[in-house]
Amino acid sequence: MIADEIKIKYIGGPTALFEAGGLKLLTDPTFDPKGSAYPTNIYTLHKLADPAVKADKLPHVDLVLLSHDHHFDNLDIAGRGFLSDAGQVITTPAGAERLGSNSIGLNNWQTIDIPTKDNRILSITGTPCRHGPVGGDRGPVTGFVLNYKGDTTGGVYVTGDTVWYEGVEEVSKRFDIQIVVAFLGAAVVKAVGPAHLTMTAAEAVEMARHFKNATxxxxxxxxxxxxxxxxxxxxxxxxxxxxxxxxxxAH
Structure with a gap:
């Protein structure tokens, strides 16, 4: 099962390098330097840390698992430039339409099969996210469940930017998950409102109780x-x- 063999290297923020089945996968690429600022008409995001590894120091990435393309803290300027060097980008249908080229969009519960380099099949399933409170969702986001085809045990779940809600709970009911890669931090953009837009630590505890066998x-x-x-x-x-x-x- 994939959870027994996957390697995860933390790069910073939402960005981590996974290795499984001879494939290299990268979550939400963010490679801009510390001090970068991203103004919008409503708010400005500020980056406070450099990535642990620069984009040009990474090996070739076969797949990018991009939870969404429309917020700079999940896809910054250098991260966006990185996408064209990857084999494929798997993201939301809306994101794939905007990005074009090597991007593929997954709907909730839709699965795509990718041949591995050791002659297996990696199944990647899109999962639901709610990026904020009810009525305050900030656009389509996806999570991902990773399994080897034919093996329904020991899956790896990448939550993407979401709060704890029934969509995440449904993942726990549909899949046997042994690793949850959880986007946390209780993000609050004050100019948007006081609500948290990603999971709080308390919500992560509740999630852990539902994913009973998961790290x-x-x-x-x-x-x-x-x-x-x-x-x-x-x-x-x-x-x-x-x-x-x-x-x-992850380190």
């Missing part, structure tokens, strides 16, 4: 000004719940 690996909890919960808050919440042994940090 939780946080991503997207640092490196940007709008995150309100860091590693310390996440660890404290899991400790309080008696679930600290379920938490792992």
């Amino acid at each position: 939780i690996i946080p991503l997207h909890f640092e490196g940007w000004e709008h995150f309100t919960e860091s590693r310390a808050e996440i660890e404290a919440e899991f400790r309080k719940a008696g679930l600290l042994n379920r938490l792992r940090w």
Whole structure:
């Protein structure tokens, strides 16, 4: 099963390099330097940390798992430039339409099969996300479940930018997941409103209770000004719940 063999290297923010079946996969590419700012008509996002690895130092990436293309903290300027060098980009249908070229859009629960380099098939299923409170969703986002075809055990789930809600709970009902790569940080963009737009640590604990057999690996909890919960808050919440042994940090 894929959870037993996948390797995960943390690069920063929502960006991590996965290795499985001889393939290299990258989540939400963000490679701009510390101090970068991204103004919009409503707000400005500020990046606070450099990536651990620059884009030009990465090996060739076969697949980019892009939760969404329309927010700079999930796809910054250097990250967008990186996409054309990847084999394929798997994202939302709306994102694939905007990006064109080597992009493929997945609807919720839709699966695409990718041949691996060791003669297996990697199945990637799109999963639902809600990027904010009810009525305050900030555009289409997808998560991903990774399995080898024919093996329904030990899946890897990448949440994408979402709060805890029934769509994420449904993933726990449909799949046997042993690793959840959870986008956390309780992001709050004050100019947009006071609500958190990604999972809080408390929500991550609730998620862990539903994914009963899964190790939780946080991503997207640092490196940007709008995150309100860091590693310390996440660890404290899991400790309080008696679930600290379920938490792992990618390096």
